[in-house]
Each structure stands twice: as structure tokens, then as C-alpha cells.
Amino acid sequence: MVCAPVLSVKNRGKVTAVGVGTAGIKIVSLLSRKSLLIDRYLYVSCDGGDFSTVEEKDTLLIDSPVDQKLTPSMVRGLALGSCSRMGEALAGSDVVFVVAGLGGATGSGLAPLVASVAQGSGATTLGVAVMPFGFEKKLKFYAGVSLRRLRAVSKGVIVIDNDTLMRSSPEDSTLPNLCDSANKAAVKALGSLLSKASEGSTPVGLNKLLGTVLQDGYALLGVSSNEGADRTEDALAGAVVSLGNLAKAKEASRAIVSMDGDSSLSAREVGLAVDRLGPMMDNQDIDVEYGVDYRGTAQLQVSLLASGFRSTKYDDYDPLAQVLGDHVLDDEMDASLPEGLEALQSCD
Ligand SMILES: Nc1nc2c(ncn2[C@@H]2O[C@H](COP(=O)(O)OP(=O)(O)OP(=O)(O)O)[C@@H](O)[C@H]2O)c(=O)[nH]1
Numbered sequence: 001m002v003c004a005p006v007l008s009v010k011n012r013g014k015v016t017a018v019g020v021g022t023a024g025i026k027i028v029s030l031l032s033r034k035s036l037l038i039d040r041y042l043y044v045s046c047d048g049g050d051f052s053t054v055e056e057k058d059t060l061l062i063d064s065p066v067d068q069k070l071t072p073s074m075v076r077g078l079a080l081g082s083c084s085r086m087g088e089a090l091a092g093s094d095v096v097f098v099v100a101g102l103g104g105a106t107g108s109g110l111a112p113l114v115a116s117v118a119q120g121s122g123a124t125t126l127g128v129a130v131m132p133f134g135f136e137k138k139l140k141f142y143a144g145v146s147l148r149r150l151r152a153v154s155k156g157v158i159v160i161d162n163d164t165l166m167r168s169s170p171e172d173s174t175l176p177n178l179c180d181s182a183n184k185a186a187v188k189a190l191g192s193l194l195s196k197a198s199e200g201s202t203p204v205g206l207n208k209l210l211g212t213v214l215q216d217g218y219a220l221l222g223v224s225s226n227e228g229a230d231r232t233e234d235a236l237a238g239a240v241v242s243l244g245n246l247a248k249a250k251e252a253s254r255a256i257v258s259m260d261g262d263s264s265l266s267a268r269e270v271g272l273a274v275d276r277l278g279p280m281m282d283n284q285d286i287d288v289e290y291g292v293d294y295r296g297t298a299q300l301q302v303s304l305l306a307s308g309f310r311s312t313k314y315d316d317y318d319p320l321a322q323v324l325g326d327h328v329l330d331d332e333m334d335a336s337l338p339e340g341l342e343a344l345q346s347c348d
């Protein structure tokens with residue numbers, strides 16, 4: 001089903017981006033340094049150390065009185081008392097993006113809670129879920145459950161895969177370097193989808209972005225970079241391959257090709273990317289939109305946002321949902337409290 005875009009860019013109200021947990025906060029704080037369609041930023045975490053790069057006035061700390069390893073459900077239990085503060089911080093927003101790396105306790109636990117508060121306040125709420133690296137096998141279950149919950153409480157979710165984002169890093173990168181280059185690729189991709197109209201860009205615009213993500217509430221984001229004579233064809237092919245690792249590319253019915261390069265990026269290359277997408281995805285009927293940002297470098301990054309997939313590799317992350325189908329045991333988001341704090345009541 002195709003949903004009409006909810007807002008027109010001309011008369012849109014406030015757009016807020018919320019970074020949740022360590023990865024979400026890093027990505028959103030990098031986005032905040034760019035000039036984008038985002039008016040307001042908020043950062044939520046259980047770990048005060050996550051706030052080192054952001055302004056204190058934009059932070060919401062979910063404090064744990066015990067020094068115990070938390071689960072997503074415990075994080076939610078601790079956060080229930082802060083829902084009204086979250087609601088106040090999000091008041092007046094028309095569109096809210098909730099960005100988190102899923103798989104850890106904080107992002108997996110809080111992203112669906114923040115999204116449900118945002119959605120409850122009347123904002124069109126979109127999750128942006130960064131899925132764990134392939135080697136983080138233990139995190140897949142939390143990530144899968146959290147993704148399902150995030151989809152249930154948001155209007156739509158954009159999914160980015162850390163394995164896709166790390167492909168441009170050298171093989172001998174350290175883990176912090178791997179995260180840094182993954183963040184750079186994610187910020188370029190999200191930044192190019194949310195860029196403002198200016199001399200240096202032909203922006204995608206919020207309407208087209210929402211039209212693609214809200215079509216069926218689920219969009220995958222593939223990225224790839226390349227330079228040299230065949231950079232457009234090669235980067236586009238890399239982005240299609242990265243989507244093909246997550247779902248059947250030919251099932252996509254809508255896509256946005258967003259190109260981030262420098263002033264040498266020609267109209268011919270833009271046309272080539274739009275024309276070549278259908279054949280590369282083995283789907284001539286795909287509805288393609290595009291955006292171009294000329295403020296980058298000669299290393300062209302193509303970001304490919306696509307929706308319409310019947311299934312994705314993340315369906316396997318939450319085997320319980322697979323077995324139960326529509327009959328989910330825990331429709332309501334569960335919330336518990338760490339040992340010793342069970343007597344605490346939510347004061348919300
Ligand atoms: N792209 C990217 N992914 C990251 C980064 N830091 C962590 N991740 C990944 O994001 C997922 C969640 O990790 P964190 O964000 O550290 O977890 P958290 O939400 O803070 O939860 P805690 O377990 O409570 O710390 C994991 O798959 C990490 O590998 C980062 O800077 N960039």
C-alpha cells in the first residue's frame with residue numbers, strides 16, 4: 001500500500017533527531033554538525049560518557065542506581081519514570097527520527113520506548129536502526145527483537161547494516177577505526193537524504209524520503225563509494241550488492257539514489273545512476289527518485305534507500321517471531337528492573 005507523504009516541505013514543522021545509546025549518539029552528534037532539514041537534537045542514554053561530544057542541555061540521562069549489567073528490558077524499566085521528560089523534550093515536533101545501534105542494552109531497550117513516546121505525542125516517527133556487525137553474533141537476538149518493536153511503534157524504520165558500512169575500511173582497521181569509518185558512511189548517507197536545498201545540492205527532500213519509507217514502513221539503506229572513470233556505475237553496483245546481502249533486490253518497488261560527490265559530478269552521471277538502477281536491481285518497474293550533493297569529494301558515495309521487500313535477513317534474528325507469526329507473546333514492550341530495585345515503582 002502506498003501512503004501519501006504526511007508533510008509538505010514548504011509548510012513542515014519541526015524535525016527532531018534523537019540519538020539513543022552509544023552508537024546512536026555518535027551518529028546523531030555528527031549529523032548535528034551538518035546543515036540539514038533537522039531543527040532539533042536530543043540524546044538519550046544510560047551512560048553519561050556517551051554525552052561527551054554533545055551539549056548538556058540536549059541530553060537525557062537514564063540513571064541506574066546499581067552497577068549491574070543491564071538488559072534492554074531493565075533499561076526500559078529504569079526509563080519508564082522519564083517518559084514525561086522525553087515527551088516534554090519532543091513536544092512540538094512534527095517528524096522525529098530515532099537513531100540507535102541495535103544489539104546493546106541501551107539502544108535496543110530505549111529506541112522503541114523513545115519512538116512510542118514520540119509517536120504518542122503526535123509526531124510522524126521514523127526509526128533509524130544500525131544493525132550489528134556480522135561477528136557480533138550474541139547481539140543479533142536483542143537487535144532482532146528491538147527492530148520488531150521499533151517497527152511496531154514507528155511509522156517507518158530505515159535499516160542500515162554495520163557490515164555494509166564497514167566495507168570501505170581497510171582490513172587491518174582497529175574496532176574504533178572501523179566504527180569511525182562506519183559512522184562517516186552512515187552520516188554521509190543520512191546527511192544526503194536529509195540535505196537542505198542550497199547551491200551545493202539538489203536535495204531529496206522530506207516528502208520523497210517519507211514517501212519511500214512509509215510505503216510499507218520498512219526501508220533498507222545500502223551504500224558504496226568509488227572514484228575514477230567508472231565511479232558512478234561501480235558505486236551504484238556496490239550499493240545494489242549491499243542491499244542484495246539483506247534482501248532480494250528485485251522485490252524493491254521504490255528507491256532513492258542519493259549521490260554525494262564534488263563539483264565534477266556531471267548530469268550524465270546522475271542520469272546514468274537513475275537509468276541503470278532498474279536493470280541492476282532486475283526490476284524495470286522500480287520507481288526511482290534521486291538527490292545530489294556536490295559538497296563532498298571526488299570519491300563518490302552512492303546511498304540507495306529502497307522499500308517494498310517481502311522479507312529481509314533480519315527476520316532470522318528474532319526466531320520467536322518467525323515461529324509465532326502474528327501471534328506474538330509479548331505484544332506490550334516488557335520492562336523489568338535490576339535486582340534489588342524491584343520495589344521501585346514508575347513515578348511517571
Ligand atoms: N556504526 C557504528 N556502530 C557502533 C558504534 N558503536 C557501537 N556500535 C554498534 O552498535 C551496536 C550497539 O552498540 P552500542 O551503541 O555500543 O550499545 P548501547 O546501545 O550503547 O548499549 P549498551 O550495551 O548499554 O552500551 C553494536 O552492534 C555495536 O557494534 C559506532 O560508533 N558506530
Ligand SMILES: [Mg+2]
Nearest residue numbers: 021022047106
Ligand atoms: Mg553503550
